[in-house]
Amino acid sequence: MTSKVTDRIATAFFWASGAVIIAILAWFLVRILGDGLPMLSWNFITGRPSEIDAGGGVGPQLFNSFYILFLSLLFSLPIGIGAGIYLAVYAKKSAFTDFIRVSVEALSSVPSIVFGLFGFLLFVNWFGLKYSIIGGAATLSLLNLPVLVRVTEESIRSVPESYWEASLALGSTRWQAIRKVLLPSAMPSLITGITLVAGRALGESAILIYTAGLSVSRILPDFNPLAMGETLATHLWYVQSEAIVPDAKQIAQGSAALLLLVVLAFNLLIGIPSRILQKKLSGGK
Structure with a gap:
């Protein structure tokens, strides 16, 4: 067989x-959006859920999805990015650092339900937070950490070493070189990784069932971190499996379409500026 035929x-x-x-992907989008888009209305998106009567909305669940996402990133970003910088810049190659990297990679493949059970034991029971927004966000941050550490380390290592050497040669300290050279150069890759982590967190349900609960506050918006925090993903699971409202199927279809649109919009709003920034940086080189 010739090389042209193989090619x-x-x-x-x-x-x-x-x-x-x-x-x-097209079949997936058409199937979910085709069934769910007719259900989407302003009243459905912003209204309160109903336990018995038909016509409930998902306003509190949508708010809780973003609130828990914000808190989880608030917890995980400083630690995850800091650990990634340590492994990429400060840590010397040794058996211990290799063990850390293997452990981080192993944690990134652990099923989310395991994190949910761990969060239930740690935050709900041991810390006494019960089912709460803060407990769900803290557990979700544990899910995000391994991915953030690996993304940060790989993003920093992708920056040409000459940038680092030139910065140090000009008299910069390590922290100045990290803050003014490495992080700005690695920012597009970092933003892409953070976007993937955030998208996964928005659609997470197993963790939050065990830690944030399946109920919402009567106040909208409720910023109390100790309130129960059912999200859109957990609400979708609940109405599909246990709800007694007569329009449970329609609510589930609308929730699925709304969740899909939210994740797509979130990725586009962050991903497009990231690509533009990456092209500008590439053009500047």
Whole structure:
């Protein structure tokens, strides 16, 4: 078999693989949005849920989704980025640092329900937070940490070493070089990683069922971190499996479509500026 034939076969295979992935994604979007978009209205998006009567909304759940996401990133970003910088810049190669990296990679593959059970034991029971927004956010931050550490380390290492050496040669301290050279250069990759983490957190349900609960406050918006914090993802699970409202199926379809639109919008709003920034930095090189 000649190299040209092999090249054509490989090209056809890759094109077919891409087409299959696009077709699956298109079917996924059409199926969920086709069933759920007719349910979306201002009253549904901002209204309060109903336990018995039809016509309830998902306003508190939508608010809790973003509130818990914000708190979880508030906890995990400083620690995750700091640990990634330590591994990329300060940590010397040794058996101990290799063990840390292996441990971080292992934690990133742990099922979310395991984190949920751990958060239930630690925050709900041991710390006495009960089912609360703060307990759910703290547990969700544990899920985010391994990914943030790896993303930060790889982003820092992707910056050409000449940048670091030139900064130190000009008299910068390590912290000045990190703050003014490494982090700005690695920012597009960091933003992409944070966006993926945030998108995963928005759709997380197993962790929050065990830590944030399946109920919402009567106050909207309720910023009390000790209040129960059912999110849109957990509400979707609840109405699909245990709800007794007569329009549970329609609420589940609307919640699924809204959750999908929120995740897509969140990724686009952060991902597009990140790509623009990356192109500007590449053009400046």
